[in-house]
Amino acid sequence: MAAKGKIEPRKLKGFWELMPNEQALFSDLLEKLEKVFKQNCFVPLDTPILEYSDVLLAKSGGDVDKEIYRFTKGDTDMCMRYDLTVPLARFVSMHQNELNFPFKRYQIGKVYRGERPQKGRFREFYQCDADIIGDGELSLVADAECVSLFEKCFKELELEVRIEVSNRKILSGYIEELNKSNKATEIFIILDKLDKIPLEDAKAELAELGLSNAEQEKIINLTKNTGKIEEIVKKLRNFCKNPTFQKGLDEFEELAQHLAAFDVKCVVGNLGIIRGHNYYTGTVFEGFLKDGKEAVGAGGRFENLCGYFSEKNMPGVGMSVGITRLFSILTQNGYFKENATDADVSIITFDDTLHAGLNLMTKLRDCGVRADCLYEAKTFKAKMKEANRRNAKYVLIVGEDEVRENLYTLKDMQTSQQEKLKFEDLVKKFTKNA
Amino acid sequence: MAAKGKIEPRKLKGFWELMPNEQALFSDLLEKLEKVFKQNCFVPLDTPILEYSDVLLAKSGGDVDKEIYRFTKGDTDMCMRYDLTVPLARFVSMHQNELNFPFKRYQIGKVYRGERPQKGRFREFYQCDADIIGDGELSLVADAECVSLFEKCFKELELEVRIEVSNRKILSGYIEELNKSNKATEIFIILDKLDKIPLEDAKAELAELGLSNAEQEKIINLTKNTGKIEEIVKKLRNFCKNPTFQKGLDEFEELAQHLAAFDVKCVVGNLGIIRGHNYYTGTVFEGFLKDGKEAVGAGGRFENLCGYFSEKNMPGVGMSVGITRLFSILTQNGYFKENATDADVSIITFDDTLHAGLNLMTKLRDCGVRADCLYEAKTFKAKMKEANRRNAKYVLIVGEDEVRENLYTLKDMQTSQQEKLKFEDLVKKFTKNA
Numbered sequence: 001m002a003a004k005g006k007i008e009p010r011k012l013k014g015f016w017e018l019m020p021n022e023q024a025l026f027s028d029l030l031e032k033l034e035k036v037f038k039q040n041c042f043v044p045l046d047t048p049i050l051e052y053s054d055v056l057l058a059k060s061g062g063d064v065d066k067e068i069y070r071f072t073k074g075d076t077d078m079c080m081r082y083d084l085t086v087p088l089a090r091f092v093s094m095h096q097n098e099l100n101f102p103f104k105r106y107q108i109g110k111v112y113r114g115e116r117p118q119k120g121r122f123r124e125f126y127q128c129d130a131d132i133i134g135d136g137e138l139s140l141v142a143d144a145e146c147v148s149l150f151e152k153c154f155k156e157l158e159l160e161v162r163i164e165v166s167n168r169k170i171l172s173g174y175i176e177e178l179n180k181s182n183k184a185t186e187i188f189i190i191l192d193k194l195d196k197i198p199l200e201d202a203k204a205e206l207a208e209l210g211l212s213n214a215e216q217e218k219i220i221n222l223t224k225n226t227g228k229i230e231e232i233v234k235k236l237r238n239f240c241k242n243p244t245f246q247k248g249l250d251e252f253e254e255l256a257q258h259l260a261a262f263d264v265k266c267v268v269g270n271l272g273i274i275r276g277h278n279y280y281t282g283t284v285f286e287g288f289l290k291d292g293k294e295a296v297g298a299g300g301r302f303e304n305l306c307g308y309f310s311e312k313n314m315p316g317v318g319m320s321v322g323i324t325r326l327f328s329i330l331t332q333n334g335y336f337k338e339n340a341t342d343a344d345v346s347i348i349t350f351d352d353t354l355h356a357g358l359n360l361m362t363k364l365r366d367c368g369v370r371a372d373c374l375y376e377a378k379t380f381k382a383k384m385k386e387a388n389r390r391n392a393k394y395v396l397i398v399g400e401d402e403v404r405e406n407l408y409t410l411k412d413m414q415t416s417q418q419e420k421l422k423f424e425d426l427v428k429k430f431t432k433n434a
Numbered sequence: 435m436a437a438k439g440k441i442e443p444r445k446l447k448g449f450w451e452l453m454p455n456e457q458a459l460f461s462d463l464l465e466k467l468e469k470v471f472k473q474n475c476f477v478p479l480d481t482p483i484l485e486y487s488d489v490l491l492a493k494s495g496g497d498v499d500k501e502i503y504r505f506t507k508g509d510t511d512m513c514m515r516y517d518l519t520v521p522l523a524r525f526v527s528m529h530q531n532e533l534n535f536p537f538k539r540y541q542i543g544k545v546y547r548g549e550r551p552q553k554g555r556f557r558e559f560y561q562c563d564a565d566i567i568g569d570g571e572l573s574l575v576a577d578a579e580c581v582s583l584f585e586k587c588f589k590e591l592e593l594e595v596r597i598e599v600s601n602r603k604i605l606s607g608y609i610e611e612l613n614k615s616n617k618a619t620e621i622f623i624i625l626d627k628l629d630k631i632p633l634e635d636a637k638a639e640l641a642e643l644g645l646s647n648a649e650q651e652k653i654i655n656l657t658k659n660t661g662k663i664e665e666i667v668k669k670l671r672n673f674c675k676n677p678t679f680q681k682g683l684d685e686f687e688e689l690a691q692h693l694a695a696f697d698v699k700c701v702v703g704n705l706g707i708i709r710g711h712n713y714y715t716g717t718v719f720e721g722f723l724k725d726g727k728e729a730v731g732a733g734g735r736f737e738n739l740c741g742y743f744s745e746k747n748m749p750g751v752g753m754s755v756g757i758t759r760l761f762s763i764l765t766q767n768g769y770f771k772e773n774a775t776d777a778d779v780s781i782i783t784f785d786d787t788l789h790a791g792l793n794l795m796t797k798l799r800d801c802g803v804r805a806d807c808l809y810e811a812k813t814f815k816a817k818m819k820e821a822n823r824r825n826a827k828y829v830l831i832v833g834e835d836e837v838r839e840n841l842y843t844l845k846d847m848q849t850s851q852q853e854k855l856k857f858e859d860l861v862k863k864f865t866k867n868a
Contacts, residue, residue: 009524009525009744011482012512019529023480024478027468041777043457044461046452048451050546051445052446055443069505090443090444094444105454110483114508124482124484139809139810261788261790262796263793308441309443355695358575376535
């Protein structure tokens with residue numbers, strides 16, 4: 001409630017906002033991912049959050065999904081971006097003659113979807129994408145590079161990941177073989193929810209689309225193929241002669257060879273990986289934490305990024321780390337053990353040593369120690385109380401004797417043990433790389 | 435122009451967007467500033483870009499400036515933030531019982547102002563703020579900490595900065611002495627543009643506000659005081675007995691002592707520093723690059739951050755680096771010498787060494803070398819052409835012999851000199867800390 005005559009301070013519902021310690025941990029997470037992207041020769045992109053509505057809605061032919069934040073200002077009809085892919089397509093189309101292809105970019109940014117807020121769903125949240133865009137064509141090596149990049153992201157976070165990979169052409173080819181290509185989208189939607197609905201319901205839905213009992217069994221069984229990619233391919237070579245199906249197997253096999261060259265270890269074949277997005281046309285993958293059932297990221301190959309904006313054919317392959325979800329899983333699992341915002345050491349001064357304490361703090365910070373002088377609390381007692389309230393691990397007492405002798409009293413607040421240290425030894429104690 | 439049946443890909447006017455190399459440099463800049471903030475025990479904050487309109491516009495009593503992006507979705511009236519200060523006030527007011535005070539936070543984020551686009555002015559641009567908020571009161575040490583932080587930001591960027599500092603109470607006190615406190619805002623506006631308009635015009639405007647000739651002279655001369663803070667204070671002690679004026683001198687003098695404790699070197703007193711914002715009430719400062727006349731950042735002390743939201747008194751002091759302007763100055767000045775997106779080395783393979791090349795690339799990347807295998811170009815010749823087009827500095831040729839001997843041919847593309855190197859020596863050559 002607001003105080004009298006005041007506006008009640010409140011945040012929009014469904015918008016993510018973290019407290020400082022969580023925010024510091026989240027920002028460390030992003031920093032690590034950025035490091036991986038840069039290390040792997042992906043370049044950063046940062047597009048505006050607002051775009052012309054006709055550009056952002058090109059895909060839907062101008063139809064506005066009710067989830068989208070759209071408004072006009074002056075004569076301009078604009079939207080807040082709902083993903084990072086359409087802005088990438090717009091950027092690549094605009095600059096197709098200036099960019100180096102394959103164009104490898106990453107982007108970490110906020111996107112907006114005005115859906116009903118619910119647990120784990122936000123109206124403003126981060127996406128973290130990396131894509132490789134080709135000019136005209138793009139080798140399957142790029143698919144392997146994206147899977148490898150995805151694996152490296154989790155390695156950098158010291159998390160065990162399991163990447164389940166498929167190739168959409170395999171199922172597409174079999175659907176072609178059944179003469180059901182006109183129903184492909186509906187069939188994929190059913191196959192995508194096999195682990196969420198009873199088998200009988202799935203079969204009934206497939207029957208409605210005209211698949212016989214035998215065909216239902218066969219296509220469902222096809223999605224149950226999991227294991228080493230090479231073995232799945234070997235097993236299915238004679239399953240179906242359809243050329244798309246065979247091309248899917250060829251690509252799947254070639255991908256496995258490239259993945260080996262990239263030293264990718266955490267990958268397994270799983271034809272049950274569908275990916276909701278209709279635009280994936282080849283490789284698709286999802287990543288799971290050890291024992292996890294909810295994907296923490298995904299990716300895949302698409303035929304043409306820029307179809308709405310340009311006549312040039314620009315195939316691509318991308319990966320996305322679900323950082324909002326990942327962060328919430330990691331927070332629940334106790335992955336973050338330390339308080340990221342805590343100072344290394346809190347400095348406590350007396351009336352006549354404030355400046356000596358501030359100077360010591362400055363010099364410690366210059367050497368990489370996160371020292372913080374508790375200058376706000378007035379008395380020694382109040383300062384010690386403040387240090388306790390902040391859960392300070394170490395307190396450095398700067399009295400007249402200490403300053404004179406250049407020998408400071410460091411108190412371990414957990415053990416209550418004290419030791420006298422010179423400046424140089426303080427730096428050594430608190431810098432990790434010393 | 436759009437191709438037939440296509441949407442023309444275009445970006446909203448006045449919205450900032452960088453090409454990959456510039457973006458990589460800009461993101462390095464932000465990374466360095468973040469490092470400084472963290473090192474100095476400031477914690478990150480990341481508030482939503484959208485806020486309730488009544489919250490964001492609390493200051494103006496709900497009046498909407500035409501610059502503000504405001505719209506409704508469903509029943510919700512919301513705005514895009516136009517600065518990072520109001521969201522900070524909202525956050526601090528909401529969480530005043532959970533936060534540690536003094537609360538030291540930094541935030542780097544996009545803000546929105548729908549002003550007419552012009553050179554150097556954008557509708558979407560970054561702000562980079564760091565503030566210290568007190569609970570009830572806040573020591574002048576915090577002012578010095580902000581000035582020190584500002585200096586360290588530029589030190590980290592290896593830029594020479596000159597910080598010009600004043601204390602608003604000095605001029606306010608003199609205006610009080612003249613019995614013109616009710617005209618203080620107008621007087622400050624005139625004094626703030628002394629270096630932009632002819633002196634006679636300024637005097638005429640001051641005369642309109644009721645200042646005598648002698649008073650005009652005196653107040654204008656007051657703003658001309660520059661130099662060592664202690665000397666300005668000494669010189670002005672007997673200038674005026676007004677208690678606010680004297681308090682301003684006391685604070686100014688105390689600040690100088692704190693600044694010395696923080697080892698701040700690049701600071702100079704200048705009573706001509708006004709700062710447009712009406713809410714600054716004590717220390718104010720602006721930062722300039724060597725010989726620069728346009729401020730590249732600024733800051734100051736304000737009496738109460740949260741007055742619109744809370745009955746608690748929360749004084750604060752902050753600093754802001756004008757990163758959009760700074761980046762454009764640095765780009766023009768040739769500060770950025772390298773192409774940030776270039777790979778360290780481009781790998782060229784033959785038909786039968788693709789996988790060996792990819793594996794070598796993977797292993798080099800794992801060791802911190804930004805190696806990139808040109809897998810898209812088909813022939814050796816096309817790959818060399820591609821390396822040239824990308825201005826590759828080094829090309830690593832991976833042929834059958836190289837793989838067999840584990841000895842790779844590295845070609846310096848500038849000198850055309852070649853040498854044969856083992857994997858370990860390649861790593862040494864391309865990692866900075868080796």
